[in-house]
Amino acid sequence: MIEKRAFYIGGQWVCPAAPRDHQVINPSTEEACAVISLGDQVDTDKAVAAAKAAFPAWAVTPLDLRRTYVERILAQYYIRAEEMAQAISMEMGAPIDFARNSQAPCVSEHIEGFLSALDRMEWAHDMGPEAPGTRIVKHPIGVVGLITPWNWPMNQVTLKVIPALLAGCTLVLKPSEEAPLSSMLFAEFVHDAGVPAGVFNLVNGDGAGVGTQMSSHPDIAMISFTGSTRAGKAISRTAAETLKRVTLELGGKGANVIFADAGEEAVTKGVRRMFNNAGQSCNAPSRMLVERPLYDRALEVARKAAEETTVAPAAKSGSHIGPVVNRAQWDKIQDLIQSGIDEGATLLAGGTGLPEGLNKGYFIRPTVFADVRPGMRIEKEEIFGPVLSMLPFDTEEEAIQIANDTEYGLTNYVQTADKARARRLGLQLNAGMIEMNYRSLGDGAFFGGVKSSGTAREGGIWGINEFLIEKAISDWN
Template sequence: MIERRAFYIGGQWVHPATPKDHPVIDPSTEEVCAVISIGDQADTDAAVAAAKAAFPAWAATPLDVRRGYVEGILAQYNARAEEMAQAISIEMGAPIDFARNSQAPCVSEHIEAFLSALDRMEWVHDMGDEAPGTRIVKQPIGVVGLITPWNWPMNQVTLKVIPALLAGCTCVLKPSEEAPLSSLLFAEFVHDAGVPAGVFNLVNGDGAGVGTQLSTHPDVAMISFTGSTRAGRAISRNAAETLKRVTLELGGKGANLVFADAGEEAVKRGVRSLMNNSGQSCNAPSRMLVERPLYDRAVEIAREVAEGIAVAPAAQPGKHIGPVVNRTQWDKIQDLVQSGIDEGATLLAGGTGLPEGVNKGFFVRPTVFADVRPGMRVEREEIFGPVLVMMPFETEDEALTVANDTEYGLTNYVQTADKTRARRLALQLRSGMVSMNGRSLGDGAFFGGVGASGSAREGGVWGIEEFLQEKAVSDWN
């Protein structure tokens, strides 16, 4: 069993002020795979103090030097990528091949993208002829608290830590206590890259403890949080007293509008995309709205695709989905699936209980509901599991109304051969992102939503600018 009780504070691995063991559960086996410690106020205070002491020198460090340290972190990852994949697989249940090919590579992909964005940054710019001599200067905001989730652990850690460092901020990271092993390994990368002491710090803990302590700490200038909408609201309230900047990347209930001219492949793609990562993605296309002429065939396709998705332990090689992260999530998903049955949706595939032949682990049956009606719990609530709901629509206006009738607004999806219609819908859908016809957003685009999905803009130039504040200066010339 792995024992990782120390925190990374001030460039050193230090013991917690008050030992408080916390088991990390392998979701494939329900057995303890590691033990960490949960921090308390003294640990948080020490980490913030280290970051505060390091901030002036780090903020004054030349940009090319900061860039060099980040390149060093990338080199550490490249040398130890397999360790990262193994850590992610065991802590949150990502199948090992998926961890190697999708989860762990987020580190290198995001670092390379941020380094590219850095080349496009304008740190000092003039305001033109209408304000001669006036300059707008961008400077680091200060000490930042970074709170990250378990579902895409390195995706979110890298989207926060790297732009903060490039911006000139110092930081304290609180990773999810459900999936801390990958973040502890990331801290080793930072240390071995030679990043100066205090610039990056890590304290393990839960939201009620270390999360709240960071959110209320007077020496923390900003909180960047990814997680549930409920927790995002609590963090906003906690941060209000000290007038922190708060950026939130929260939940989603993405609508996938499939028009008849998109064809059967669009349906298959939508089902597989939802099931990816066992449905544990805030931008998952969890509501499939299908134009009536294609609907009956789409229902059959979705059933066939879902029944063909294998479920297996994370350590097993191959193309399959793994478990969800813990018992709490499993129970929540079971409750929502049962609500879909009770409210009269048509269960096409899956359902409640463990998959056939499985007697342990937090595995969920790949599930598809058809004939879902607006207002059903499975249509309204974020399930965060491998559960797809399908609904027919008659007109474009009807599809748009249903898609926008949600508190969330992260990612919506449009599948149609009609480019004019696609562009029209992209402008009318209420979300931070719109993905069309299965094509991903290009390099350098941000990730973020609106409404109850938060307002963060992570990635690209926007991701770095979130950690900067602007200053107007006169008579620069």
């Protein structure tokens, strides 16, 4: 059993103010793999005080030196990348090869991206002839609280911690209590990189405890949160009392609009993309809208792709998908699958219960529903598991209407050989990100949505700007 009860506060690992053990469960085995402590108000206050004390010096630390510290964090990751992959695989169930190739490398990919963006940042500029002598200057907002999820732990930690550091903010990180081990290892990277004491702090806890304490804390100037829409709303309400900035990256219910000219391969890719990370991605293409001439063939192709998707424990090498993170998620997904059956959707593959050959672990059968109607629970609710809903459409206008008829607006997808049509949909689909023909957004593009998906803009120049405020100064010249 791994024991990691300490918090990282003021440049050192310190014991919690009061014991409050929490078991971290390996979702492949349903057994405890580690024990951490959940913090209380005293721990949160200590961490915020350390960040507040460190802020004045860090805010004026030369940018080149802040950059050097981040480069040292990156160097620590390269030394210990395998440890990071192992931690992620154990705590949240990512298959080890996927953890090595996709989950852990988020650290290096995002750090390198932010360092590149740093070279393009404009930190100050004159207003121009219309406002002679007026200077606009960007500076760090202050102490920030970062609350991160379990599904892509290092993706979200790196997308928040690194731009905050580069911007000149000091911070308190609360990782998910479901997957804290990777973040505690990241804290070791920060420590070994020599980042000054108090600049980075970590307190483990749950949302109702440390999360709420950070959101309401008068000395925290900003909260950056990734998680459920429900929790994002609660954080916004709590943070409103202290008028702090809140940036939210929340849930999604992405539509993947496949026109007939995209062909069968687009369907196969869409199923595989949906099942990636066991469906535990907020930008998953969970609603597949297929143009009528391709629809019947698409059902067979999707069924075959689902049946070819294997499920196995996270420690096993291979290209399979692993479990979902915990029992609560497993139960929720089972209920939603059953609701699809009860509401009359056609079950093409998968269904309720454990996959064949597995008698423990939070594993879900890769599931595909056909003939899903708008308004069904599986079409409306974010499932956060390997469950795909397929709907036919007849016209471009109908596809747009169905795709936009959701409270969410994170990522939508379009597959077509018609460039003009792709551009039309790109402009009319209501989401923060539109991916065409499975081509990823370019380096430096932000990640973020609209509506109930939140309006955060993480990554690249946008990600650094999230942690900056602008000041107007007259008579500069």
